[in-house]
Amino acid sequence: MKVSSGSLRQQFPDGVFPEGCPSRTLLDHITSKWGVLVLLSLADSEPLRWSELRRRAQGVSEKMLAQTLRTLADDDLVVRTAHPVVPPHVEYALTDRGRELAGLLTPLMTWVAINADEVIVAESA
């Protein structure tokens, strides 16, 4: 899909991001503390199990990971697959929509990683 800064002006012509609109809700979900890390963990990856997601999004609690995955699944960004084996084998992966989003989050996170040392480390020096 093509996204240009022109279309942002089309969507928000007066520059206002209105409270309570669907865009604000979706933005909150994907930029939530754990939402963005879960999406990035699943980008360019095979489907991941719960334990691997917890390892990658370091610091996430069981409760917050469950809640984040439920929200992202409701938003059609992540899909949960339960393989009918013993013991149960559950995997999480991006949907097509989630993969499209991850393609926009990945350069953002790369920029963050490149700039963080200059910005954050300099502040605390």
Next chain:
Amino acid sequence: MKVSSGSLRQQFPDGVFPEGCPSRTLLDHITSKWGVLVLLSLADSEPLRWSELRRRAQGVSEKMLAQTLRTLADDDLVVRTAHPVVPPHVEYALTDRGRELAGLLTPLMTWVAINADEVIVAESA
């Protein structure tokens, strides 16, 4: 600056986003509820005054806007200019670094705006 998904793997080779690292701190700042809206409000815009920022990031409180602008200024993303006139005239604008970041956030927000109706409105229907 060139940012590719390859460099994300270079930055986080084992796929883990470590807690407490500078990248996580900067990511939290720019994806905070108001951080992202303030950055987007200033993208493709002339410098903005306090009242205009409050209007665009609809719902932000005085306190949260002040705190958000202080964090973004500390991170070298936003610059505050006080013009020595009576009454005082203060403006906020993106720095070069902030403009670079806004170039990555704008397509993200456009994607959100395009997808929000399908995702969020469908859920609440």
